[in-house]
Amino acid sequence: MPWVTRGLRNGVVTSRWPRHADDYFDTFPAAVDVNPDPSVLSLESVEEIDGLCPTGAITIADPPPDGTTNGGTNGGASCGQRLPQVRLDRGRCILCGRCVAQRPDLFSWAPGSDTARLERDQLVVGSVPDTEDNLRAVQAELARRVRSLRRSVHIRHVDAGSDGSDEWEIQALMNPVYDVHRLGIFFTASPRHADILLVTGIGSVGMLAPLQRTRQAMPDPVVVIAAGVEAISGGLLRTSYIGRAGIGEVLDVDIWVPGSPASPFSLLHAILLALGRLPAVHPQDTRAGGKADEGSG
Amino acid sequence: MTARPISRDVGKSHDVGSWRADIFERVANDARFAGLFATSRDTSTTLTAVLVEAEKVIAVDTDLTEDHYRSLTERVPAAFWYERALHELSGITPLGHPRLDPLLLPSEATTHPPRPGGAPARTEGLTPAELKGPTDVSGYGMFTIPHGPVRSGVFESVEYLIETPGEDIPHLNIRPHYKHRGIAKAFEGLTVDDGVLVAERVEGISGVAHALAFCHAVEALAGLTIDEHTGLVRVVYAELERIANHLDVAMRLCDAAGLAVATARFGWHKERVMRLTSGLCGSRFGRGVIVPGGVASRHAQPEPGWAQLDHDLMRLRRDVEADARVLMRTASFLDRLRTTGILQPDLARRWGALGPVGRASGVDDDHRRVRPYDGYRQLDVPAVDSGAGDAQARLAVRWQEISAAFDLLHAAIPTLAGQPVAAPAATRAFTVPDGRGFGVAEAAQGEALHSVEIRDGLVVRCFARSASLHNLALFHDVFHGDIFTDFPFIEASFGLSIAGAAM
Numbered sequence: 001m002p003w004v005t006r007g008l009r010n011g012v013v014t015s016r017w018p019r020h021a022d023d024y025f026d027t028f029p030a031a032v033d034v035n036p037d038p039s040v041l042s043l044e045s046v047e048e049i050d051g052l053c054p055t056g057a058i059t060i061a062d063p064p065p066d067g068t069t070n071g072g073t074n075g076g077a078s079c080g081q082r083l084p085q086v087r088l089d090r091g092r093c094i095l096c097g098r099c100v101a102q103r104p105d106l107f108s109w110a111p112g113s114d115t116a117r118l119e120r121d122q123l124v125v126g127s128v129p130d131t132e133d134n135l136r137a138v139q140a141e142l143a144r145r146v147r148s149l150r151r152s153v154h155i156r157h158v159d160a161g162s163d164g165s166d167e168w169e170i171q172a173l174m175n176p177v178y179d180v181h182r183l184g185i186f187f188t189a190s191p192r193h194a195d196i197l198l199v200t201g202i203g204s205v206g207m208l209a210p211l212q213r214t215r216q217a218m219p220d221p222v223v224v225i226a227a228g229v230e231a232i233s234g235g236l237l238r239t240s241y242i243g244r245a246g247i248g249e250v251l252d253v254d255i256w257v258p259g260s261p262a263s264p265f266s267l268l269h270a271i272l273l274a275l276g277r278l279p280a281v282h283p284q285d286t287r288a289g290g291k292a293d294e295g296s297g
Numbered sequence: 298m299t300a301r302p303i304s305r306d307v308g309k310s311h312d313v314g315s316w317r318a319d320i321f322e323r324v325a326n327d328a329r330f331a332g333l334f335a336t337s338r339d340t341s342t343t344l345t346a347v348l349v350e351a352e353k354v355i356a357v358d359t360d361l362t363e364d365h366y367r368s369l370t371e372r373v374p375a376a377f378w379y380e381r382a383l384h385e386l387s388g389i390t391p392l393g394h395p396r397l398d399p400l401l402l403p404s405e406a407t408t409h410p411p412r413p414g415g416a417p418a419r420t421e422g423l424t425p426a427e428l429k430g431p432t433d434v435s436g437y438g439m440f441t442i443p444h445g446p447v448r449s450g451v452f453e454s455v456e457y458l459i460e461t462p463g464e465d466i467p468h469l470n471i472r473p474h475y476k477h478r479g480i481a482k483a484f485e486g487l488t489v490d491d492g493v494l495v496a497e498r499v500e501g502i503s504g505v506a507h508a509l510a511f512c513h514a515v516e517a518l519a520g521l522t523i524d525e526h527t528g529l530v531r532v533v534y535a536e537l538e539r540i541a542n543h544l545d546v547a548m549r550l551c552d553a554a555g556l557a558v559a560t561a562r563f564g565w566h567k568e569r570v571m572r573l574t575s576g577l578c579g580s581r582f583g584r585g586v587i588v589p590g591g592v593a594s595r596h597a598q599p600e601p602g603w604a605q606l607d608h609d610l611m612r613l614r615r616d617v618e619a620d621a622r623v624l625m626r627t628a629s630f631l632d633r634l635r636t637t638g639i640l641q642p643d644l645a646r647r648w649g650a651l652g653p654v655g656r657a658s659g660v661d662d663d664h665r666r667v668r669p670y671d672g673y674r675q676l677d678v679p680a681v682d683s684g685a686g687d688a689q690a691r692l693a694v695r696w697q698e699i700s701a702a703f704d705l706l707h708a709a710i711p712t713l714a715g716q717p718v719a720a721p722a723a724t725r726a727f728t729v730p731d732g733r734g735f736g737v738a739e740a741a742q743g744e745a746l747h748s749v750e751i752r753d754g755l756v757v758r759c760f761a762r763s764a765s766l767h768n769l770a771l772f773h774d775v776f777h778g779d780i781f782t783d784f785p786f787i788e789a790s791f792g793l794s795i796a797g798a799a800m
């Protein structure tokens with residue numbers, strides 16, 4: 001049996017994330033950030049920036065009325081100036097890189113695969129108000145629902161109109177590099193045995209009924225993950241005659257994981273976020289996104 | 298390097314009758330039928346047949362004043378799905394078509410054509426409706442086993458209705474419409490810079506090839522030439538994509554055979570390819586690299602350097618080829634593939650079967666070799682040995698293509714490493730004149746073909762045809778006599794993408 005011995009030839013190729021930091025997890029450019037200091041943004045360039053993004057992920061809000069301070073990361077703006085507020089919706093961003101190439105003063109790649117979020121609003125970065133309190137409530141509610149799923153979890157995937165790349169990335173979770181079985185995560189054909197519904201694609205009209213049927217066949221409680229910007233917002237096809245502006249229009253989504261498509265590590269981050277099994281922030285990892293660690297242990 | 302236009306229009310003087318006669322004559326003279334689509338304008342509709350002749354891609358047009366014409370399928374069987382598609386999408390009826398069942402739209406769709414081409418869509422009221430079961434095979438003892446649309450593993454959604462009187466498979470009904478995404482309309486009104494982003498998503502696992510096909514169409518129209526460096530960068534991404542796709546097929550075949558270690562090995566190798574790609578450009582699918590006019594300037598010289606890539610690829614090649622040799626000596630595996638899903642050479646030729654599916658049945662029209670583009674003009678793409686047209690032959694073709702891809706990369710990369718980049722091509726400003734251009738690229742699935750029509754700098758119609766659409770219809774013809782359990786092997790050995798077929 002030649003295959004048995006071949007399996008051992010290259011030693012351990014499996015990632016040790018989440019127990020240990022993983023270089024590919026930490027360095028993968030899975031998102032775009034709005035740079036914290038917007039002082040270079042002149043009012044004249046607002047229109048140019050408004051039309052920059054092919055999916056309308058970048059928006060510019062009016063400056064807050066006098067006397068109020070900017071929220072979020074734009075807090076560093078010089079006082080006294082009323083600056084337009086740049087926002088970037090990662091739920092729409094297809095990572096084309098255009099904004100980073102054309103306005104590196106405003107946008108930059110954000111390395112790190114910890115891109116999944118519990119609330120759709122959390123995908124918007126830039127000058128956005130703080131939602132910590134609300135988030136804690138959502139997290140507690142989800143934790144209550146997934147309490148029984150700590151050890152092993154079964155996932156049913158449904159393609160609701162993807163471009164096909166999303167499925168590759170989900171399948172990759174079963175290759176020996178990610179090997180999610182080591183974490184007690186399994187994919188199942190039967191919705192009756194599934195705890196998590198992982199949905200890709202724009203929510204094409206033809207898939208709505210099969211998607212609903214799958215959801216209804218799953219025993220509650222169910223966690224729904226919208227994987228990739230097409231599932232989150234429709235992405236480039238958001239105005240299609242045959243799709244939806246995201247599957248959130250037809251399902252209650254618990255976890256949003258952006259990407260075009262979402263990479264395997266971002267998907268794994270989303271699954272562990274759903275289960276409350278993300279580890280505490282690694283010592284070398286000080287990014288804000290990794291702090292959803294309530295359920296580690 | 299001079300530009301060599303790969304396409305030409307043969308004029309639009311045709312009335313429908315002589316249009317048909319022209320197509321029939323060209324097909325009789327060995328032109329390959331490669332597609333058919335309609336462009337809806339405000340007052341008329343243009344029907345366009347795409348034919349590939351020895352040197353060129355040719356478009357034959359006719360203007361329709363009515364909403365019907367006489368079907369081509371009886372004389373050109375490969376028009377079968379294209380006519381169903383344009384019936385639904387453009388509201389044109391091919392009279393005498395053998396079966397105008399819905400293919401791409403999930404409802405009684407002829408009343409709601411989205412009408413690609415700039416005319417207003419009539420899709421209001423398009424609602425999800427469950428289609429009735431099959432009617433074409435019936436009889437005592439006949440029963441239907443539906444596969445899908447939600448598959449039993451992590452797969453794209455598609456429905457295969459296998460109508461079987463037992464273990465033999467007499468007929469297969471394929472329904473990709475569940476995930477029709479309205480791709481044609483998504484292109485409309487976009488700049489070419491935004492259009493290429495949609496092209497990358499026509500068939501997400503071959504986004505580089507579709508981006509190239511789209512860009513070739515635009516570049517043909519704009520009369521742009523691609524410099525040597527840019528052409529070779531394009532080859533690097535295209536070949537990495539090909540290796541990843543073929544490894545995916547190998548992995549799925551091993552999985553179907555229950556070879557856990559082999560599945561893991563090829564899954565690991567595929568992951569390595571995708572990481573090499575993301576190491577170069579930040580995207581595991583090479584997205585954002587190919588742009589009209591060249592490659593995005595930040596990808597002209599990658600961060601880790603070409604020399605490192607060459608080194609990593611050599612190690613990867615050693616591992617892949619060693620595992621492939623063992624696999625192709627694993628008797629229990631070959632038993633499942635041999636004589637499974639035979640595509641007869643005769644049918645493959647008449648149909649113009651594309652990519653590895655065609656090559657395994659003796660039809661080899663690889664654009665990289667026959668009508669070279671970009672960096673392939675200065676590289677040597679070998680012809681592959683075909684075989685018996687079964688699943689084993691298709692896999693054997695893929696191994697040859699993987700080895701050839703490694704050769705191409707090893708030839709391209711040292712040249713790139715030694716070249717300083719003068720001015721990245723993509724930063725040149727250019728305008729695209731009004732008109733229509735054709736572009737092709739050889740994807741892992743086979744020929745990706747884009748017809749792009751531009752008006753005032755914006756896309757008014759893009760027909761983006763994947764090899765998956767063209768080849769998937771051949772599924773009908775490879776099941777005869779095969780037992781039910783061969784299905785996963787046949788499906789995997791075709792290596793198609795449903796997204797590309799469902800459009």
Ligand code: SF4
Pocket residue numbers: 032052053054055056057058088092093094095096097098099100
């Ligand atoms: S990288 Fe994202 S936000 Fe920036 S232009 Fe592209 S899609 Fe828009």
